[in-house]
Amino acid sequence: MRDRTLLRVEALELHYQTRQGAVHAVDGVSFDLHRQEALVVLGESGCGKSSLAKALMRLLPRNVHHTAGRVSLDGVDVTALPDERFRREVQWSRMALVMQASMNALNPVVRVGEQVAEPLRVLRGWPRGKALARAAEVFELVGVATDFLARYPFELSGGMRQRAVLAMALVAEPALVILDEPTSALDVLTQASIMNALKRVKRELGTSFILITHDVATSSELGDRVALMYAGQFVEVADAERFFTAPAHPYSQMLMASVPRLRQRARPEAIPGEPPSLAAPPGGCRYAERCPYRFARCAQDPPAFRLGERHRARCWLHADDAQAGGSA
Numbered sequence: 001m002r003d004r005t006l007l008r009v010e011a012l013e014l015h016y017q018t019r020q021g022a023v024h025a026v027d028g029v030s031f032d033l034h035r036q037e038a039l040v041v042l043g044e045s046g047c048g049k050s051s052l053a054k055a056l057m058r059l060l061p062r063n064v065h066h067t068a069g070r071v072s073l074d075g076v077d078v079t080a081l082p083d084e085r086f087r088r089e090v091q092w093s094r095m096a097l098v099m100q101a102s103m104n105a106l107n108p109v110v111r112v113g114e115q116v117a118e119p120l121r122v123l124r125g126w127p128r129g130k131a132l133a134r135a136a137e138v139f140e141l142v143g144v145a146t147d148f149l150a151r152y153p154f155e156l157s158g159g160m161r162q163r164a165v166l167a168m169a170l171v172a173e174p175a176l177v178i179l180d181e182p183t184s185a186l187d188v189l190t191q192a193s194i195m196n197a198l199k200r201v202k203r204e205l206g207t208s209f210i211l212i213t214h215d216v217a218t219s220s221e222l223g224d225r226v227a228l229m230y231a232g233q234f235v236e237v238a239d240a241e242r243f244f245t246a247p248a249h250p251y252s253q254m255l256m257a258s259v260p261r262l263r264q265r266a267r268p269e270a271i272p273g274e275p276p277s278l279a280a281p282p283g284g285c286r287y288a289e290r291c292p293y294r295f296a297r298c299a300q301d302p303p304a305f306r307l308g309e310r311h312r313a314r315c316w317l318h319a320d321d322a323q324a325g326g327s328a
């Protein structure tokens with residue numbers, strides 16, 4: 001039987017060089033992603049979500065200070081591949097990224113259909129007609145009428161442009177698509193309809209997704225699993241249902257309490273304080289400063305304790321509940 005695990009990430013690090021010193025944007029992130037599974041990476045602005053996407057895709061800016069860790073796709077360690085092979089065999093063809101605000105990055109003078117078909121021409125060398133025919137199919141899958149293929153980006157609404165960008169990422173049928181804030185610039189109805197289109201893609205093409213967002217409502221739409229990121233680290237990874245109903249980490253609990261609900265008497269709570277600077281992250285637990293349960297042990301860096309099947313929380317409060325196999 002084929003292994004269910006599509007992606008395995010172990011101790012991934014990405015630090016940037018800045019005038020203030022090294023910024024620890026991704027600092028020891030580990031997780032697994034199964035085939036046809038959607039993992040939501042949730043976190044406040046600046047916690048390192050986009051950097052994680054860039055590290056996975058190896059789209060690194062020039063001021064990288066240090067990278068480390070291991071990324072395996074389909075059981076193959078892709079971190080070991082030289083850049084040229086990674087670009088040829090992995091980037092975009094097996095693992096694609098829809099970057100933040102990419103709907104504004106479509107080429108204004110090229111018809112949308114040509115742009116959606118381009119990955120097939122470049123990556124697979126398909127002739128124009130065949131690539132356009134496939135682009136039309138993917139267009140329909142993400143909810144765009146095929147006559148839009150002949151239009152220019154300025155003739156499309158924001159929602160349609162975002163779907164075109166999704167179609168471009170999906171057209172070569174990568175096993176994994178990373179979506180960085182794919183709907184944050186759109187109105188709620190358009191957001192909902194794009195989320196529905198993504199669910200259809202997941203079902204029909206069997207694609208796995210990593211959905212990056214700061215919005216809890218968006219995350220609950222598509223996510224099978226949730227990873228909560230704080231100051232460059234994953235503080236909790238759990239099944240979505242577990243995360244939304246019984247989160248284990250104090251930060252996850254505060255985050256859930258800060259989400260306004262329709263039938264709620266008590267006012268949603270804001271989380272006091274601010275995340276630490278990633279240029280000088282504190283030793284010990286990075287959330288300790290803001291945590292109401294802080295105790296002496298939090299001065300040491302907590303490992304990710306294993307609380308159940310594929311459930312981990314990086315918090316000393318769970319040291320005693322951790323299952324055999326302990327931290328990981």
Ligand SMILES: Nc1ncnc2c1ncn2[C@@H]1O[C@H](COP(=O)(O)OP(=O)(O)OP(=O)(O)O)[C@@H](O)[C@H]1O
Nearest residue numbers: 016018023025044045046047048049050051061278
């Ligand atoms: N090229 C870079 N050089 C230096 N620092 C960077 C660079 N890119 C990002 N950072 C810093 O790294 C940290 C993480 O940034 P990142 O964009 O990954 O966070 P994010 O969670 O995606 O935030 P947002 O939701 O606002 O996009 C921030 O402190 C940011 O200022």
